[in-house]
Amino acid sequence: MKYLKYLLAGTFFGIVLVKAQVISWFRIQEMFQLTSFHMYGVIGTAVITGIISLQIIKRFKIKSFNGEPIKVAPKSFDKGQIFGGLIFGIGWAITGACPGPLFAQIGSGFTVVIVTLFFAILGTWVYGLFSDKLPH
């Protein structure tokens, strides 16, 4: 079962999301009300860890476990990052969750977040419907 490793990686990540409390609506309000350093500390440490890891992988040309050279596609700029970014940010503060935490909130027992997830899927679908008419 070639996908089992991703299920386990997701399980690890889900545990960390809950223990980091980044799935907490309270923590998100604190972050955007600038009353606590917690979220900035978590995201900042995660980014620094990611930067160092990628530098090590690139410098030592580390291969993936199945022997492929590791490649990371660059991101290209379009206006969606501005308009979409603002729209997502508004939703992030309302729901207290970005997409990863939505799944973790459901798992940790807040089953009503299934409704939020359904509407997030609907939002993605509506974006797909109008994507070529939106400014990019």
Next chain:
Amino acid sequence: MQHLLNIIQRPWHWSISGFLIGLTVPLLLLLGNKAFGISSSLRHICAACLPANISFFKYDWKKEAWNLFFVAGIIIGGFIAANYLQDGSDITVAAPTKERLANYGIRDYSLLLPHEIFEWSNIFTWKGRFFFMIGGFLVGFGTRYAGGCTSGHSIMGLSNLQWPSLVATCCFMAGGFLSANIIIPYVFKLFS
């Protein structure tokens, strides 16, 4: 062993949490050359369930199935952490935020989310429409329009020193500040 479990059950310092979240980036690259990103799973669900002949959803989503297993894992991990890895203490929230939330009628800090909002009984009230339906829609629409979310842009993109991801992250934050300080207080004032 019991001692280790006790340590895990206590709230974690932000540096430990951040380090472990950051490690997910090399973990997925090593496991199978996969770029960390979660909002794509929402697109794959659309492509799998209701492509409706929309060109944005016409691609071989099965090639990206790993992403769906990853998010299924997140649900399992959330369940394990919430049921077995918590010590039952209240979440510590900054006093000025608690004061503002009290004005919204939110006073219970026993769980990670306030049950004054996140209850099934709220789904047909203004709270349900605002916090679940409108909020969820904005998250799904916005992340896809931005080409990624906190994981894809703010963690994976910034880790790879991509400036478009920095633009996206700044806009996520700007939207969040606007929402938490203007929109949410206004909506509470309007309805309660």
